[in-house]
Amino acid sequence: MTRDQADLIRELTSREATGGPGHTEDAGLTAAEAEAVLNRLAGHLVPQPTTAETAALINRLRPLLPRPAARRFRTSGLSREPLAHFLRTQLHHFRPLWWLASLGFVLLGLGAGSFLADWGLSPAVLAPPLIIGGVLYSFHSLRGAALELELSCPVTPAQVALGRILVPLLYCLVLGALPVLAGTITSGPAVLVAPAPAFLPSAILAVRLFLGWAAALFLFAGLMLTLTLHFGTYTAAGLSTALWAGLAGLHRLPLSPFSLSHGALWTPLQVGGLTAGLLLLCAALRGDRLRRWVERRGR
Amino acid sequence: MRLEFSDVAAGYGAGPPVLTGMSFSLGPGLWLVTGPNGSGKTTLLRCAAGILPPRAGQVRLGAVDAQADPIAYRWHLGYAPQELLDLPETRAKAYLTYLAALKGVRPAFRGKRVAAVMDQVGLSDGAIDAYSTGMRRRLVLAAALLNDPDLLLLDEPTQDLDPAELVQLRMLLAELSADRIVLVATNLPDALSGGASGCLQITAGGVSWRGD
Amino acid sequence: MEIRLEGVTKVYRGGVTALDNLTLTIPQGMFGLLGPNGAGKTTLMRILVTLLEPTAGRISIAGIDRLREPHRVRQIIGYLPQEFGFYRRVTAREYLDFAAGMKGLPPAVRRRQVDELLDRVNLSREADRPVGGFSGGMKRRLGIAQALLGDPRVLIVDEPTAGLDPEERIRFRNLLAELAGNRIILLSTHIVADVESACPSLAVIDGGRLRFVGSPGELARRAEGRVWQLELPAADYERLRPRLRIVGARRTGDSMELRVLDPENPLGQGRPLPPTLEDGYLALMEGIPA
Numbered sequence: 001m002t003r004d005q006a007d008l009i010r011e012l013t014s015r016e017a018t019g020g021p022g023h024t025e026d027a028g029l030t031a032a033e034a035e036a037v038l039n040r041l042a043g044h045l046v047p048q049p050t051t052a053e054t055a056a057l058i059n060r061l062r063p064l065l066p067r068p069a070a071r072r073f074r075t076s077g078l079s080r081e082p083l084a085h086f087l088r089t090q091l092h093h094f095r096p097l098w099w100l101a102s103l104g105f106v107l108l109g110l111g112a113g114s115f116l117a118d119w120g121l122s123p124a125v126l127a128p129p130l131i132i133g134g135v136l137y138s139f140h141s142l143r144g145a146a147l148e149l150e151l152s153c154p155v156t157p158a159q160v161a162l163g164r165i166l167v168p169l170l171y172c173l174v175l176g177a178l179p180v181l182a183g184t185i186t187s188g189p190a191v192l193v194a195p196a197p198a199f200l201p202s203a204i205l206a207v208r209l210f211l212g213w214a215a216a217l218f219l220f221a222g223l224m225l226t227l228t229l230h231f232g233t234y235t236a237a238g239l240s241t242a243l244w245a246g247l248a249g250l251h252r253l254p255l256s257p258f259s260l261s262h263g264a265l266w267t268p269l270q271v272g273g274l275t276a277g278l279l280l281l282c283a284a285l286r287g288d289r290l291r292r293w294v295e296r297r298g299r
Numbered sequence: 300m301r302l303e304f305s306d307v308a309a310g311y312g313a314g315p316p317v318l319t320g321m322s323f324s325l326g327p328g329l330w331l332v333t334g335p336n337g338s339g340k341t342t343l344l345r346c347a348a349g350i351l352p353p354r355a356g357q358v359r360l361g362a363v364d365a366q367a368d369p370i371a372y373r374w375h376l377g378y379a380p381q382e383l384l385d386l387p388e389t390r391a392k393a394y395l396t397y398l399a400a401l402k403g404v405r406p407a408f409r410g411k412r413v414a415a416v417m418d419q420v421g422l423s424d425g426a427i428d429a430y431s432t433g434m435r436r437r438l439v440l441a442a443a444l445l446n447d448p449d450l451l452l453l454d455e456p457t458q459d460l461d462p463a464e465l466v467q468l469r470m471l472l473a474e475l476s477a478d479r480i481v482l483v484a485t486n487l488p489d490a491l492s493g494g495a496s497g498c499l500q501i502t503a504g505g506v507s508w509r510g511d
Numbered sequence: 512m513e514i515r516l517e518g519v520t521k522v523y524r525g526g527v528t529a530l531d532n533l534t535l536t537i538p539q540g541m542f543g544l545l546g547p548n549g550a551g552k553t554t555l556m557r558i559l560v561t562l563l564e565p566t567a568g569r570i571s572i573a574g575i576d577r578l579r580e581p582h583r584v585r586q587i588i589g590y591l592p593q594e595f596g597f598y599r600r601v602t603a604r605e606y607l608d609f610a611a612g613m614k615g616l617p618p619a620v621r622r623r624q625v626d627e628l629l630d631r632v633n634l635s636r637e638a639d640r641p642v643g644g645f646s647g648g649m650k651r652r653l654g655i656a657q658a659l660l661g662d663p664r665v666l667i668v669d670e671p672t673a674g675l676d677p678e679e680r681i682r683f684r685n686l687l688a689e690l691a692g693n694r695i696i697l698l699s700t701h702i703v704a705d706v707e708s709a710c711p712s713l714a715v716i717d718g719g720r721l722r723f724v725g726s727p728g729e730l731a732r733r734a735e736g737r738v739w740q741l742e743l744p745a746a747d748y749e750r751l752r753p754r755l756r757i758v759g760a761r762r763t764g765d766s767m768e769l770r771v772l773d774p775e776n777p778l779g780q781g782r783p784l785p786p787t788l789e790d791g792y793l794a795l796m797e798g799i800p801a
Contacts (some may be wrong), residue, residue, distance in 0.1 A: 076408075078405065079403050079405045089400040089401060144384055144385025144386075152348045152373060152452075153402050154369075155401055292312065333677065336675070431549075462545075462703055462789055473760035473761060473762050474762075486680070487677075494761040
């Protein structure tokens with residue numbers, strides 16, 4: 001017998017000696033009776049509640065419980081981390097068709113590569129229409145309700161604009177590998193046969209091709225972004241395309257960015273174009289410029 | 300948490316001021332913004348959403364200033380615009396998932412949150428450009444609710460709703476306004492006044508009356 | 512003068528039944544047409560103004576057989592649709608002149624009517640300003656002026672006050688009321704308040720079928736004895752919400768003050784309220800027994 005049980009028996013067998021109104025004298029149990037009761041209690045199995053019974057009990061109790069914390073989602077569901085996957089979310093805007101169409105455009109352009117060379121045009125001439133199309137596609141849906149909804153998110157207008165241009169910019173940059181590849185491959189089997197130092201010219205060729213591509217790309221990206229934020233997507237596309245056509249038409253001039261001939265000034269020119277493009281991009285994303293874009297679009 | 304406008308002036312571009320000397324302080328509850336068309340209801344909401352920077356004065360939610368700390372300000376904010384024409388041509392669920400990501404909803408919670416919010420406003424998934432106006436209204440309302448905001452700004456949510464849809468909106472607003480600041484610009488104040496804590500009437504750029 | 516519809520049915524290609532055996536008589540004066548989105552209101556209006564042909568049924572408008580003499584119907588009907596485009600640069604006067612020409616009004620009559628109508632809708636001062644700068648209310652008034660060219664006996668107006676602010680709405684309703692004197696004005700709208708104040712009689716259409724015809728008072732009375740005010744603590748509200756037909760709610764502290772539709776006193780705790788037109792409409796649509 002445990003200590004508790006002993007105490008319990010003592011309690012059960014003691015005679016109540018309390019006074020007060022309504023008092024009835026407790027008929028205490030004898031020690032033997034108490035022990036028998038306790039043994040029976042110990043042997044009595046308490047039935048385990050079924051799932052249904054527990055559920056029923058919880059349902060009965062639920063209204064009595066304090067209301068669950070109303071804003072639980074906010075405390076656990078929102079992340080305050082910087083928008084690391086911001087770029088990934090921007091991919092939402094680009095349908096498979098656009099990726100394929102851009103790729104197709106470059107392949108087509110390279111397929112016509114011999115024509116380009118005949119006209120004295122470098123493959124970099126393909127870059128501007130690619131980025132013009134990309135920015136047009138990316139920004140044309142960024143107006144009205146769609147723009148307002150995005151601007152009311154915890155992102156700055158600069159992030160919105162940057163996000164929209166980064167995807168086409170990076171993709172078009174990557175696509176620039178194709179003309180580089182094509183250019184180095186068409187340099188011919190001589191590359192494969194020649195000893196190592198002979199690779200250098202092809203490496204230089206690759207760098208040149210890529211530089212030309214990147215310069216044209218960034219220049220027109222900066223231009224498109226600036227014009228888009230000032231005048232709207234279609235006007236920007238029109239103006240940029242006109243400029244591209246003009247420059248392509250002038251490719252016979254040695255200083256044209258799309259010219260095949262590589263004079264002494266070619267590299268500085270390309271680097272200049274690249275820098276100009278980057279500067280245009282940065283300038284376009286400045287707060288006060290964007291403010292005007294937002295206000296105008298918000299109207 | 301209170302929304303405070305202190306002597307706010309706002310306008311578009313180089314144009315004339317639409318709001319001047321706008322000052323008020325609102326706590327949780329349902330607040331209607333009424334006034335003649337063109338008086339600045341949408342402008343007020345845009346300022347409160349941090350979308351339109353004011354030319355003068357301050358907009359604050361709690362301790363956060365909309366201009367000084369725009370990202371923090373919009374963290375607990377939801378905005379449903381009046382214009383519904385230029386919505387993207389994707390499917391509703393995909394678009395809401397995208398917006399949820401922009402609003403900072405964690406990836407693990409996104410799907411569930413979008414489903415919950417669509418359920419709350421009674422919207423089924425579909426192609427947005429096939430949506431009726433009423434469904435577009437619900438879509439932007441859903442977008443505003445994604446991050447469970449403290450400040451909910453709704454621009455003309457009553458427009459184009461039939462009486463049954465209006466009832467649903469009323470109930471939703473009553474539930475939401477318990478512990479949130481819900482600011483609703485509407486041309487049908489009578490439709491919502493039953494559940495409103497008060498009404499801001501805008502005339503000539505200033506708040507002329509606030510009733511309880 | 513009346514519009515009589517008998518068994519009017521419209522089934523679109525693809526099998527969608529927009530109107531189902533609609534029989535209705537629309538008397539002179541303002542007549543309201545209420546119903547949810549997609550109920551068939553716009554289809555009905557398009558059929559009346561001869562933009563659409565019904566699949567079956569008979570229609571007579573002011574004594575003219577709509578199906579056999581649509582050209583005569585067009586001469587006496589004016590239509591103000593909900594979506595109404597204008598060229599932005601055109602002035603109000605030029606626009607009306609153009610519309611009058613389209614309606615076949617001879618030049619002599621045209622000028623006079625345009626002036627009169629601009630005056631009627633209070634746009635005389637802005638008559639020579641480009642429409643692009645007009646406010647929503649002004650555009651609506653211009654739309655009404657256009658619909659009134661040729662002095663039609665019948666006016667069909669679709670959601671005319673959507674997007675108007677309360678003041679503009681009142682002014683517009685007054686304008687319509689003025690015009691209703693010796694015309695039939697069919698006013699299709701979501702906004703119950705518009706019908707309540709302006710229309711002596713109305714019809715409710717749902718799913719292409721006629722659900723009610725009568726006066727606003729009669730529709731409101733449909734909910735007589737079925738509107739209750741109920742106060743519930745917030746927690747109970749959560750539980751009971753799906754079981755109550757709530758048409759209005761207000762949060763007061765930690766409890767919810769509800770407006771409920773119920774044939775009997777909900778939970779035995781409701782306080783009876785006098786029914787509004789909206790209550791009547793909702794009771795009808797929810798199938799609450801009269």
